[in-house]
Amino acid sequence: MNKPAQVEVRLDDLYQEVILDHNRKPRNFEKLEGANAYSHGYNPLCGDDYELYLYVDQGGTIKKVGFQGQGCAISKSSASLMTIAVEGKNIKEAEALKNSFVDLLTKEPVSGEVRSAVGKLKLFEGVKQFPVRVKCATLIWHALEDALKDIQKK
Amino acid sequence: MLKSRMNGHPLVYFDNAATTQKSRAVIERMSSFYKNEYATVRRGVYTFSQLSTRECELVRERCRKFLNAASASEIIFTKGTTEAVNLVAAGFGRKFLKPGDEVIISGMEHHSNLVPWQRLCEEKGLALRVIPVDDQGELDLEAFGKLLSARTYLVAVTHISNVLGTINPIREIIKMAHHAGAWVLVDGAQGAPHEKVDVQDLDCDFYCFSGHKIYGPTGIGVLYGKMKHLEAMDPYQFGGDMIETVTFEKTTYAKPPAKFEAGTPPIVETIGLGAALDYLEGIGYSEIHQHENELLQYATEKIKTIPGLRIIGTANQKASLISFVMQDIHPHDIGTVLDQLGIAVRAGHHCAQPLMRRFGVAATARASFAFYNTKEEIDQLVKGLHKVLEVFK
Numbered sequence: 001m002n003k004p005a006q007v008e009v010r011l012d013d014l015y016q017e018v019i020l021d022h023n024r025k026p027r028n029f030e031k032l033e034g035a036n037a038y039s040h041g042y043n044p045l046c047g048d049d050y051e052l053y054l055y056v057d058q059g060g061t062i063k064k065v066g067f068q069g070q071g072c073a074i075s076k077s078s079a080s081l082m083t084i085a086v087e088g089k090n091i092k093e094a095e096a097l098k099n100s101f102v103d104l105l106t107k108e109p110v111s112g113e114v115r116s117a118v119g120k121l122k123l124f125e126g127v128k129q130f131p132v133r134v135k136c137a138t139l140i141w142h143a144l145e146d147a148l149k150d151i152q153k154k
Numbered sequence: 155m156l157k158s159r160m161n162g163h164p165l166v167y168f169d170n171a172a173t174t175q176k177s178r179a180v181i182e183r184m185s186s187f188y189k190n191e192y193a194t195v196r197r198g199v200y201t202f203s204q205l206s207t208r209e210c211e212l213v214r215e216r217c218r219k220f221l222n223a224a225s226a227s228e229i230i231f232t233k234g235t236t237e238a239v240n241l242v243a244a245g246f247g248r249k250f251l252k253p254g255d256e257v258i259i260s261g262m263e264h265h266s267n268l269v270p271w272q273r274l275c276e277e278k279g280l281a282l283r284v285i286p287v288d289d290q291g292e293l294d295l296e297a298f299g300k301l302l303s304a305r306t307y308l309v310a311v312t313h314i315s316n317v318l319g320t321i322n323p324i325r326e327i328i329k330m331a332h333h334a335g336a337w338v339l340v341d342g343a344q345g346a347p348h349e350k351v352d353v354q355d356l357d358c359d360f361y362c363f364s365g366h367k368i369y370g371p372t373g374i375g376v377l378y379g380k381m382k383h384l385e386a387m388d389p390y391q392f393g394g395d396m397i398e399t400v401t402f403e404k405t406t407y408a409k410p411p412a413k414f415e416a417g418t419p420p421i422v423e424t425i426g427l428g429a430a431l432d433y434l435e436g437i438g439y440s441e442i443h444q445h446e447n448e449l450l451q452y453a454t455e456k457i458k459t460i461p462g463l464r465i466i467g468t469a470n471q472k473a474s475l476i477s478f479v480m481q482d483i484h485p486h487d488i489g490t491v492l493d494q495l496g497i498a499v500r501a502g503h504h505c506a507q508p509l510m511r512r513f514g515v516a517a518t519a520r521a522s523f524a525f526y527n528t529k530e531e532i533d534q535l536v537k538g539l540h541k542v543l544e545v546f547k
Contacts, residue, residue, distance in 0.1 A: 046486050046502055049516065071516075072486040
């Protein structure tokens with residue numbers, strides 16, 4: 001069990017300023033007009049609930065991303081940062097990033113490749129110390145996976 | 155357990171509505187039973203089995219006394235409240251209800267007293283009606299009166315809301331339902347731990363509760379049913395113990411309670427439940443009431459002072475729990491910060507999604523108190539909530 005002083009550190013690891021900022025002011029928090037891929041990410045256990053919209057061009061590049069919905073600080077900031085991270089990437093690159101992000105939060109130890117692949121998103125590594133919150137961080141990425149499948153079916 | 159530490163802090167356990175911690179008396183009784191008395195029940199000709207059977211039947215009698223049932227045969231042991239509701243939905247609902255009949259539940263039911271009825275209604279083409287909940291979190295009895303009709307076959311309602319803490323006027327609900335010719339099942343999962351129940355005085359048709367919410371073990375609960383109903387109902391599960399005679403052509407069933415208790419029961423859990431009821435009644439409901447009410451009032455006053463905090467459920471008659479939301483901070487984030495400070499609360503929809511929608515929230519945080527909690531612990535909670543505000547400033 002952790003000592004009280006460590007608790008402060010753990011909370012700071014989890015609720016970093018960037019995460020709190022994206023929770024307060026989520027980016028791309030809108031229903032995307034003209035979207036051609038859609039998915040719904042829902043966690044019945046905690047009620048995190050997001051709709052994800054993508055516009056992917058003919059060449060397979062994700063041109064625009066938008067999301068709407070409600071949930072905890074971790075799920076919302078993760079969604080906000082995801083929309084920024086995948087914009088401009090092609091489907092393959094986005095899928096690879098999703099895999100790296102999920103690995104970052106579920107695999108131990110984290111490889112150097114994963115860490116460099118996720119870049120700025122490694123700030124979510126602190127969530128690992130809170131096992132029940134991992135699914136909050138990964139929810140939107142699984143929704144992304146569904147949305148990408150949605151576009152490939154079309 | 156209550157002396158444990160969580161994340162470096164002394165544990166403040168405020169998740170009693172989910173499950174209560176166990177008294178030493180319960181743990182020791184179960185342990186000693188395993189060590190010295192354990193044998194199967196109702197099957198053995200040998201002495202230990204007979205003794206084991208006798209102890210379990212003494213607990214049945216203990217439960218009869220606890221609920222003031224007319225006969226110990228009206229006490230059915232189940233896994234818990236959920237199984238008890240399913241047993242009635244299957245054994246009674248499937249046998250007697252016909253298309254066009256109606257079942258009434260309330261807008262504050264736990265999924266366990268909602269989904270079994272919804273499923274039954276879908277299967278049989280019945281209508282499911284819902285008693286509305288007002289802004290305070292009380293049931294609208296006038297609306298209930300209008301829902302009741304000759305088509306109403308059964309009313310299933312919770313004694314105490316696990317989300318709002320509302321103590322429902324079940325005596326009045328039962329009277330109104332009976333006047334319309336309907337039967338009443340009371341979900342006592344939250345009721346029995348806080349309120350003295352007298353099923354004969356209430357005149358309810360079914361009452362059920364769970365052992366683990368009443369200081370006893372998991373895996374054991376009680377369904378009380380009036381004998382005439384239990385006799386008329388079909389069995390719920392089939393197998394050993396619930397039969398009279400079996401041939402390959404036909405099986406005749408045992409009388410209640412055995413009719414509803416197929417298979418080897420949770421023997422030691424049954425023994426533990428008996429010890430829990432002894433413990434609870436040893437303390438006494440009036441003591442429990444007094445202490446829990448003090449905690450509730452103290453906590454309500456203190457928590458109200460936190461900026462932006464909204465209490466969900468402000469009924470006049472309320473058990474010792476507080477559901478709340480804080481500005482736009484998600485309850486899970488509240489729960490995580492409190493956890494880091496050693497405080498265990500529930501965060502989520504509390505298996506009551508329709509009720510969450512009624513109050514326009516996706517989830518709440520809930521602190522639920524038991525008689526072993528203290529005002530000092532509530533002070534810790536209040537400090538923790540200020541910490542939440544600090545993190546999410």
